[in-house]
Amino acid sequence: MEDLKIVYYPSPILRNKSKNIETFNDKLQEFIDKMIDAMYKYDGIGLAAPQVGENIRLFVMDPNEGEPFVYINPEIIWMSEEKVKYEEGCLSLPGIYAKVERPAEIKIKALSREGEVIEQHLKELAARVFQHEYDHLNGILFIDRISQLDKFLIKSKLKKLEKEYNKQNR
Ligand code: NI
Numbered sequence: 001m002e003d004l005k006i007v008y009y010p011s012p013i014l015r016n017k018s019k020n021i022e023t024f025n026d027k028l029q030e031f032i033d034k035m036i037d038a039m040y041k042y043d044g045i046g047l048a049a050p051q052v053g054e055n056i057r058l059f060v061m062d063p064n065e066g067e068p069f070v071y072i073n074p075e076i077i078w079m080s081e082e083k084v085k086y087e088e089g090c091l092s093l094p095g096i097y098a099k100v101e102r103p104a105e106i107k108i109k110a111l112s113r114e115g116e117v118i119e120q121h122l123k124e125l126a127a128r129v130f131q132h133e134y135d136h137l138n139g140i141l142f143i144d145r146i147s148q149l150d151k152f153l154i155k156s157k158l159k160k161l162e163k164e165y166n167k168q169n170r
Pocket of ligand 1: 089090091092132133136
């Protein structure tokens with residue numbers, strides 16, 4: 001398997017709803033390792049499979065720069081009423097940052113890379129990154145969740161990415 005390449009905005013791959021993973025074979029394990037490598041290589045704290053071209057429900061994250069976590073077929077089963085605003089960025093949208101309001105805490109359910117059930121209560125940056133990556137699996141980008149003013153402020157940067165993408169994919 002070759003090294004993974006980042007899929008950039010506005011690729012339609014980023015807008016698809018990803019499919020559940022049902023087979024936990026060696027190919028999947030190899031793909032997960034490549035995703036973890038790519039996350040560190042590109043200096044990300046999270047990376048979702050659609051961002052490397054696969055519309056499958058899987059992401060990796062390392063919000064506290066300690067160890068990589070792998071989530072397969074994740075679900076958010078509870079969200080706190082308390083919300084917090086925090087600046088986000090995305091490897092698929094280089095150079096773009098904006099504040100996004102999200103629930104401060106969540107409870108999640110997912111499968112590990114071995115296919116075992118994981119249940120966690122996430123707070124702070126872990127809750128934030130989980131929600132950002134989870135959105136990727138549903139074709140949602142953080143720029144979909146920002147204020148009208150911020151949308152206006154990043155407009156020219158988005159246009160630049162669109163131009164670049166069209167050049168690469170002509
Ligand atoms: Ni992202």
